[in-house]
Amino acid sequence: MEPDYRFSFANERTFLAWVRTSLALLAAGVALDVVELSIPSIVQYAIAMLLAALGMLSALAAWIRWARAERAIRRGDPLPHFGFGALFGIVVVVAAVGLMAAGLDDTP
Template sequence: MSEHPQREGWPSWVYRGGAAPDQRFSLANERTFLAWVRTSLALLAGGVALDAVDLDGPRGLQTALAVVLVVLGLLGAAASWLRWAGAERAMRQGRPLPGTAALAWFSLALVVVAALLVVLVL
């Protein structure tokens, strides 16, 4: 049986250097990435839905909130990939996992959007 050479993964800056971590940790990192992606998709869908319905209240506020939800979805998708890459690289290099300040900003933005939606609906 011949050995196949190990190809370097993409993106190379993540996989360059260090040793491959336990597969369970990489798979857990991927599951976290996918959870962020699902959340981002839900925010995108929420923004589209909010724009499609007519609520009592200022239409401009409703449109602004819809745009904010879509933008949060886009930012969440980008943050999920950056978080995945940072965690994978840290695991490969035996360093502590990076923090996720994006979670705090994400949560704060959602609290503000939810409060404004309550004002819009009432």
């Protein structure tokens, strides 16, 4: 039995949204590495690598999530739990707090 196409298309849109987010994180990591900021270079480099790694990881997680959801849709099973979103949010907040904390050292 073929699933309703609307569910497969919604699953694909979610996958593409995660891929867009991954590309944005990779671009942010590259930009942070290239632009000269008034924060310690080691902090800037660490946050840039964190963002780039998160971008790569989220692209991989998006594909895994898409495949698991598509399989469940086709089998008529409940959708699988996807806990990457919570980890993703925490790492983005840590990166933002790190940038803000590093920038506070240079305030007049």
